[in-house]
Every structure is written in C-alpha cells, then in structure tokens.
Amino acid sequence: MGRYALQRLLGVIPLLFVVSVLVFMFLHLIPGDPARLIAGQDATLEEIMGIRQQLGLDLPLWKQYVHYMSNLLSGDLGNSIQSGLAVTDMLMSRVMPTLWLTFLSMAWALLIGLLIGVVSAVYRNRWPDYVGTLAAISGMSVPGFWLGLVLIQIFSVELGWFPTGGVDTWKSYILPSITLGMGIMSMLARYSRSSMLETLREDYIRTGRAKGMREYVVIGRHALRNSLIQVVTVAGLQFGFLLGGSVMVETVFSIPGLGRLLVDSILFRDYTVIQALLLIFATQFILINLIVDLLYGVLNPKIRYSS
Amino acid sequence: MTQHLLEVQGLETEFARGGGSVKAVAGVDFHIQKGEVLGLVGESGCGKSVTSLSIMRLLKDTPGKISAGSVRFEGTDLVKLPEKEMRRIRGNDLAMIFQEPMTSLNPVLRIGLQLAEPIMMHLGYGRKKAREHAIHMLRLVGIPRAEELVDDYPHQLSGGMRQRVMIAMAMSCHPKLLIADEPTTALDVTIQAQILDLMKSLKEEQDMGMLLITHDLGVVAELCDRVVVMYAGRVVEEASVHELFANPRHPYTRGLIHSVPKLRQKVRRLESIKGNVPDLSQMPHGCKFAPRCEFVMEQCLAEEPRLLPVEGLEERKSRCWLTQQENAEGGESA
Numbered sequence: 001m002g003r004y005a006l007q008r009l010l011g012v013i014p015l016l017f018v019v020s021v022l023v024f025m026f027l028h029l030i031p032g033d034p035a036r037l038i039a040g041q042d043a044t045l046e047e048i049m050g051i052r053q054q055l056g057l058d059l060p061l062w063k064q065y066v067h068y069m070s071n072l073l074s075g076d077l078g079n080s081i082q083s084g085l086a087v088t089d090m091l092m093s094r095v096m097p098t099l100w101l102t103f104l105s106m107a108w109a110l111l112i113g114l115l116i117g118v119v120s121a122v123y124r125n126r127w128p129d130y131v132g133t134l135a136a137i138s139g140m141s142v143p144g145f146w147l148g149l150v151l152i153q154i155f156s157v158e159l160g161w162f163p164t165g166g167v168d169t170w171k172s173y174i175l176p177s178i179t180l181g182m183g184i185m186s187m188l189a190r191y192s193r194s195s196m197l198e199t200l201r202e203d204y205i206r207t208g209r210a211k212g213m214r215e216y217v218v219i220g221r222h223a224l225r226n227s228l229i230q231v232v233t234v235a236g237l238q239f240g241f242l243l244g245g246s247v248m249v250e251t252v253f254s255i256p257g258l259g260r261l262l263v264d265s266i267l268f269r270d271y272t273v274i275q276a277l278l279l280i281f282a283t284q285f286i287l288i289n290l291i292v293d294l295l296y297g298v299l300n301p302k303i304r305y306s307s
Numbered sequence: 308m309t310q311h312l313l314e315v316q317g318l319e320t321e322f323a324r325g326g327g328s329v330k331a332v333a334g335v336d337f338h339i340q341k342g343e344v345l346g347l348v349g350e351s352g353c354g355k356s357v358t359s360l361s362i363m364r365l366l367k368d369t370p371g372k373i374s375a376g377s378v379r380f381e382g383t384d385l386v387k388l389p390e391k392e393m394r395r396i397r398g399n400d401l402a403m404i405f406q407e408p409m410t411s412l413n414p415v416l417r418i419g420l421q422l423a424e425p426i427m428m429h430l431g432y433g434r435k436k437a438r439e440h441a442i443h444m445l446r447l448v449g450i451p452r453a454e455e456l457v458d459d460y461p462h463q464l465s466g467g468m469r470q471r472v473m474i475a476m477a478m479s480c481h482p483k484l485l486i487a488d489e490p491t492t493a494l495d496v497t498i499q500a501q502i503l504d505l506m507k508s509l510k511e512e513q514d515m516g517m518l519l520i521t522h523d524l525g526v527v528a529e530l531c532d533r534v535v536v537m538y539a540g541r542v543v544e545e546a547s548v549h550e551l552f553a554n555p556r557h558p559y560t561r562g563l564i565h566s567v568p569k570l571r572q573k574v575r576r577l578e579s580i581k582g583n584v585p586d587l588s589q590m591p592h593g594c595k596f597a598p599r600c601e602f603v604m605e606q607c608l609a610e611e612p613r614l615l616p617v618e619g620l621e622e623r624k625s626r627c628w629l630t631q632q633e634n635a636e637g638g639e640s641a
Contacts, residue, residue, distance in 0.1 A: 200368055203410040209365055210405075211425040211476065212398035225415050301415060301460040 001297055001304050008293045012286055019282045024068050026275050028061075038081055038271065077276040082268045087276045090261065095280075097167045098257035101249065102242045104173055105181035110235060113185040117192025117231075121200060122219060132189060139186030144245055148179040148252040165254035176253045180245050184238040191234045195227040202226070229299050236292035240285050310382055311338040312516045313362070313484055318376035320354075320361045322369070322587075329587035331357040331371065333540040336614070339484065344510065344517040346531035346548070348524070348563070352584045354540040355520045356406075359486050362518075363403055364393050380484070399429040402477035406489035408469035412461035418445075419457030422476050429480045444475040448505060467498035471505070478509060484516045491526060503529050524567050528552065533622065536560050539585060539595035542614055545624040556617055556625040558600045594628070602629060 030037065035052040052058050055078075056067055071078070077087035113136075120132035155175060156164040162171050199205065200223055208218040247259035254260075258277060265273035297304045320332040332354045339345045347355045360366055362378050364385060378385040380401060385393065397403075405411045413421055422441035426432050432440060438457065445453035448471040461469060470490060477485055487506065491499040507530055510517055519530055527534055527548060534551045536544040536559065544557040555561045562580035582599040585591060591598055597607040606628050617623040618634045 203405060203407050204413040205368070206365055207405065207411045207473075207476075208413070208424075209367065210363060210397055210403045212394045212396070212428055213424060214394065217424075222413050222416070226413070229415075299415065302462045305460070305463065 004297045004304050005294055008290055008297075012290055015286055016283065019279065019286065020069065020072070021065070023275055023279045023282065024065055026278060027055075027057075027271055030271070037269065072279075077279075078272040080265075080270055080273050082265070082270045082273075087273055090273065091258070091276060091280065094256060094258050094261050097255050098246055098250070098259060100167075100173055101176055101180060101246055101255065101257060102239070104177040105242060106184065106235075106239055108177060109181035109185035109188060109238075113188025114192050114231065116185075116189035118196055118219065118224065120189070120193040121196035124197060129193075132193070136186040136189040136193075139182045140190075142182060144179055144183065144248055145252055147182060148175070148249060151175045151179060152253070167255055172253075172255075176249050176255060179252070180242060180249045183245070184235075184242065187238055188231065188235060192227060192231045195230040196223060199223045199227040225299060229296065232292055232295050232299065236288055236295075239288045243281055243284060311379070312341045312343075312381065313339040313518070314377075314379040315358075315362065316377050316379070318358065318361060318378060319374045320357050320366070320371050321374045322371045324370070324588065327588075330374075331540055331587060332361060334376070335537070335540070335542055337535045337542060337545065339516045339518060341483070341516055342510075342514045343533065344519055344531045346527040346534040347518060347520045347537060348522065348527055348534055349537035350522060350584055353537045355537050356488055357540075358537070359403065359488050359518065359520055362486065363397060363401065364388075364390075365397075365403075395429070398425040398477075398482075399480045400483045401486070402480070402482035402484075403486040403488065404470070404473045404477045404490050406492050408466050408473055408493060411473055412469055414461055416460075417457065418459050418461065418464070418472055422457070422472070422479060425476065426479050440479065441475075444479045445472070447478070447509070448472075448475040449501075450475070466494055467501065470494060470498075470502055474502070474505065474509070478513070481513060482515060484518065485510070486518045486520070488520045489522070490519075492521070492523070499526075506530065524552075524564065536563070539590065540587070541595060541626065542624070543596065543626045545614075545622060547622065550620070550623060556623075556630050557596075557627050558602050558629070559596050562599075594626075604628060 033048075035048050035055065035057055036043070038055075039048045039051050056064050059067070075088055077091070079086055080090060083090075116132040116136060120129040123129050152164050152175065155161045162175050163169070166172055200219075202223075205218060205223055208222045209215075213222075243259075246257060247262055249255070250257045250259035251263060258280065261273065262277050264270075265277065315338065316336050318332055318335045319330055321328040322331050335354070335358055337345065337347075347358065349355050357366075357371065360369075360371075361373050362380075362385065364373075366372060373386055376386065380396065385396070388396075412418070419438055419441055422444065423432075423434070423437035426437040426440050427434070430437075430440070442453045442457055445456060450456055450468065450471055456464070456468075461472075464472065470493075474490075490506065491502050494502060503526060506517070509515075517530075519526070521527060531548045533545070533547050535542050536551075536557065538559050544551070544555070544560045546554075546556075551560065552564060555564055559580070562578075565578045566580060568577055580599055585595060585598065591608070593609050593611050594600070594603075594607040595611070597603045600607065612626050612628045612631060614624050614626040615631060615634070617625055617630055
C-alpha cells in the first residue's frame with residue numbers, strides 16, 4: 001500500500017506543474033493586452049506602463065513564470081486589482097464556508113445515497129425499491145436554484161427554522177448542503193443500486209450464503225465493499241461538480257465562499273483573483289482524484305498489490 | 308427402512324420466464340446414504356445445478372423457486388425449514404463447493420477471514436481459534452505455507468489453490484454431506500486429478516456423503532459409488548457406477564458413454580448425441596429424449612415413460628419404454 005500511495009502522490013506532481021503553467025498563461029490568453037484591460041478604457045499610456053511593470057508583464061515569459069512560481073510557493077498570489085488586498089488573505093477568509101458546505105453536502109449525499117442504493121438493490125422490484133427510485137429520480141430532476149429557493153421559502157420564511165442566508169451558525173449550512181447535495185445523492189443512489197445488484201449476482205455472494213452467513217453479513221461485508229469500488233469513482237467525479245454547484249448555492253444563500261468570490265471577481269474582471277481561484281479549483285480536482293485513487297487501493301487489494 | 312442421509316422426492320423447481328414459468332427440475336427423486344458418493348450426471352442445462360441449489364435452498368437472487376417435492380436431510384424436510392434454521396445447516400452439516408474457483412471467493416477479503424466465517428458461525432470459535440482451525444484446514448487440503456496464505460487475497464492464488472481453499476472452507480465444519488457442483492471443470496487436467504484425489508481421501512477420512520455433480524464420466528468413474536443420470540430436468544437412469552458403465556439401459560446414457568473418446572479406437576469423428584437439449588418452454592410431449600433417440604417408437608412420442616426399476620436389480624432404474632418392454636419380456640420368460 002505504501003508503494004502504491006507513493007506512486008500516486010508522485011504522479012500528481014507533473015499534473016500540478018501543467019496546471020500552474022495553464023493558470024499562469026491565463027493572463028496572457030485573454031484577448032488584448034491585460035494591462036490595458038486592467039487599466040480601463042481612458043487610462044493614459046503611463047498608467048498602462050505602470051501596471052505592466054507592476055505585474056511584471058514587461059519581462060520575458062519564462063522569467064514571469066519563475067517569478068509567479070516563486071511567489072506562489074511562498075504563498076503570495078498577488079493583489080486584487082479591484083480592492084488591492086492580498087489575494088491570499090481574501091481566499092483564506094472565504095475558503096472555510098465553501099469547505100464546510102462541500103464537505104457537509106458530500107457527507108449526507110454519500111450516506112443517504114448509499115443507503116437508498118443498497119436498500120433498493122436488496123429489495124429489488126418491491127416497494128422500498130420503488131420509493132428509493134422515486135426519491136432518486138426526483139432529486140436528480142429538481143434544479144438546484146429552484147430547490148434552494150423553495151427550501152428558503154418553506155423552512156426559513158414560513159417556519160423560521162433556519163436562517164435565509166449567511167454563515168452565522170451551524171444552522172446556516174443545513175439548507176445549502178441539502179440543496180447542493182441533492183443531485184449527487186440521487187446520482188449515488190442510482191449508481192450504488194445498479195452496482196450492488198451486479199455484485200449480488202456474483203459467485204462469491206452465493207458462496208457466502210452457502211456458508212450459512214446471515215444476510216446482513218453477506219450484504220454488508222461481502223457485497224457492499226465490492227460495489228463501493230465502483231461507487232467511489234462516481235462519488236469522486238461528482239465531488240468535482242460540487243465545486244461548480246457551490247457557485248450557484250453560495251449565490252442563492254448569500255454564503256461568503258469561494259464560489260461567490262468567483263462570481264464577484266468575474267463581474268469586476270478581477271484577473272488576479274480569478275487566476276488564484278482557477279488554481280485552487282484545479283488543485284482541488286487533482287486532490288480529489290488522488291483521494292479516489294488511494295481509496296481504490298484501500299478497497300481493492302488487487303490494485304494495491306499489483307503496483 | 309433405514310433413514311437415508313439425503314432423500315430427494317418429487318423435487319420440482321420452476322423459473323419465472325416471460326410471464327409464465329418453466330420447470331428446470333421436474334420431479335427428481337434420489338437418495339444418498341451416509342458415506343456414499345452419488346454422481347449426478349447430464350449435459351449442460353439438464354437441471355443438475357438447479358437441483359443442487361434447490362437442496363441448499365440457494366435460489367435467492369434467481370427467478371427460481373421450489374414448487375413441489377421434499378428434500379429430507381437426516382429426516383428433516385429442508386424445503387419446509389424456516390430460513391433461520393436452514394442457515395444453521397448450510398456450511399455446517401450441509402456444505403457446497405462450486406464450479407468456478409476463480410470467482411467463488413470474495414476478491415476483497417483475506418482468505419483467512421473467508422475461511423474463519425463459517426467456523427466462527429457454526430462452531431462458535433473465537434477469532435484466534437478460528438484462524439488456527441482455518442490454517443489446520445488449509446494444511447489438510449495440501450496447501451503449503453498455510454500460515455502465510457491465510458493472510459493472502461484470492462487473486463494471489465492459482466485456480467487449483469483456490470479450489471483447495473473452497474474445499475477447506477466447505478470441510479471446515481465437518482459436513483455430513485458435501486455437494487460438489489462440477490468441482491474440477493474449470494481446472495487443468497493435472498490439477499483435476501489432484502483435486503479428485505484430495506476429495507476422495509477427505510471423504511474417506513471424514514466418512515461423509517457426497518453429491519457430485521458433473522458432466523465428466525471420467526470423474527464419475529473415479530469417485531462415485533452410484534450414479535443418477537438427468538435429462539431435461541428428469542432422472543432418466545439410476546445405477547451403481549459399475550452397472551452404469553457395463554450395462555447402460557437408457558439410450559441417453561448409452562449416448563453419453565459412447566461420446567467419450569477411447570484411446571485404442573481409431574475414429575474419424577468423435578461420437579455425439581445428435582440434436583440439442585430441448586428448450587424448457589418447448590418440451591416434447593412424450594419422452595423428452597425422443598427427438599434425439601435412435602430407438603424412438605410411436606409410444607415414445609405419445610406418452611412419457613415413468614422411472615421404473617429394472618427387473619431384478621436393486622437401486623437400478625430407467626425411464627424408457629424399451630426397459631419396460633424388456634421387463635415385461637423378462638417377466639414372461641421367467
């Protein structure tokens with residue numbers, strides 16, 4: 001396992017390098033002169049030159065990259081064009097709400113999704129399966145922004161159980177996590193159902209029963225772990241989409257997270273902030289894939305031992 | 308009358324198919340005595356595996372169910388037993404090994420745990436004692452380095468080794484009856500012989516009955532005391548292993564025996580039984596073997612013969628009009 005994990009970890013390094021190059025190139029890929037864009041339409045040439053120098057745009061490209069990387073590695077992501085604040089500080093204050101939101105959404109989506117999937121598979125073509133299928137398909141079909149607004153209307157405005165937005169208490173996270181996790185939960189429910197059904201047809205499940213094992217042991221120990229191998233892949237991919245979903249949910253629930261920051265900085269063409277966020281989202285994707293790979297190893301001895 | 312270890316009577320197993328149902332097992336009778344090896348022989352699709360799964364009541368997750376008959380194991384009818392009590396018998400007094408050693412072990416669990424499961428469950432051993440017993444069982448089935456192998460995963464083992472593990476698992480709670488469903492079919496010929504030898508010696512040591520399901524007559528000759536031949540979900544012939552090879556009565560059995568290639572005989576083509584096993588939903592009306600039988604008579608197409616004793620011989624039965632004619636002639640001349 002140690003060797004397998006090390007291999008995976010080392011494999012991430014070239015990927016991170018490519019990401020850093022692409023994100024660095026972002027400023028140069030914008031059509032036109034970024035300095036001119038940043039300075040605005042009625043800026044003087046002097047102002048533009050000043051910005052160019054300030055951003056180091058007058059240096060050769062490779063020097064700019066080295067500069068960018070050394071700053072990056074020392075935690076300096078530049079300053080916001082709009083506010084002039086250090087981007088690193090801006091991110092630090094925004095990262096926790098987003099992390100909490102994605103983590104909570106994923107946690108309940110995994111838990112409930114798996115539960116629905118397993119129960120549906122075990123009671124295939126009986127009423128628990130129909131109820132589970134109905135729940136999953138409804139969850140999949142409901143658009144997130146609509147669900148968010150409906151939840152606010154019912155539970156915040158009418159019943160007053162939860163705040164309508166912000167991140168003041170733990171209660172603030174409940175409705176946004178439900179909204180954000182719903183689609184993934186449904187997806188996982190469907191996926192774990194089909195994966196579980198497939199596993200339940202395997203020969204070793206019959207062996208388990210032929211040994212006289214209790215049904216919950218057969219399902220919990222023998223079937224679940226095998227079908228998790230497939231579910232983990234989907235969960236990992238979905239986790240990536242959570243990041244996109246958080247942009248919408250953070251807007252609906254006015255959560256001061258990274259998603260909102262992205263929306264705001266795009267509106268204000270705050271390129272340094274957008275650049276930093278791109279880097280964070282890409283890195284996050286890579287990390288999640290790394291975790292999925294490591295989980296494969298934990299779940300499947302064949303992968304662990306063949307490396 | 309002495310009680311048989313296993314007595315199957317009138318067993319019928321139906322499978323739901325396209326709104327209706329078909330009988331994969333249509334009234335099967337046989338018995339096994341203590342310490343006896345009964346071979347259950349027939350082509351693929353004749354219902355022999357379904358028979359074994361019906362005895363074990365392992366039809367869950369298949370569309371099949373037992374629709375009639377009884378399976379008496381030491382006098383208890385397994386068909387009527389509540390699932391909870393059935394579970395106490397499975398893997399304990401009544402164990403089973405399967406055809407596919409490559410897929411019959413759980414790929415994500417260590418061998419030791421998979422072996423220990425029935426031991427802890429049925430013998431009530433603790434974790435440590437169960438592990439020791441598992442290692443002991445692995446040694447018993449001739450696995451070298453057993454104490455290391457318990458911590459391996461199935462994919463680290465060859466097919467022959469895995470089948471040994473399956474045998475160790477089945478034997479671990481000292482079953483009174485072992486059902487072996489094509490235990491050597493998926494293995495190399497050299498490994499087949501090893502596994503057969505192993506099963507033979509274990510069976511003698513433990514004085515256990517065995518139901519050996521196979522389509523390989525070589526395996527039958529090697530291991531079995533008596534043989535039941537199945538065709539289209541029915542028993543067509545029953546005989547001692549010696550009688551079966553020396554004097555097969557049913558044309559189907561003759562066909563099976565003739566289709567085994569012989570070393571000394573030079574032939575251009577291998578012998579085979581013409582035609583295929585009929586589809587379960589399109590069974591011929593009379594004798595189910597009639598469309599493929601070279602001795603077919605009018606009577607065969609009109610009415611299905613019953614499984615009747617062959618005159619003058621004990622535990623010798625055949626389901627053929629010819630046998631009944633011979634019986635009648637034998638009766639007249641006597």
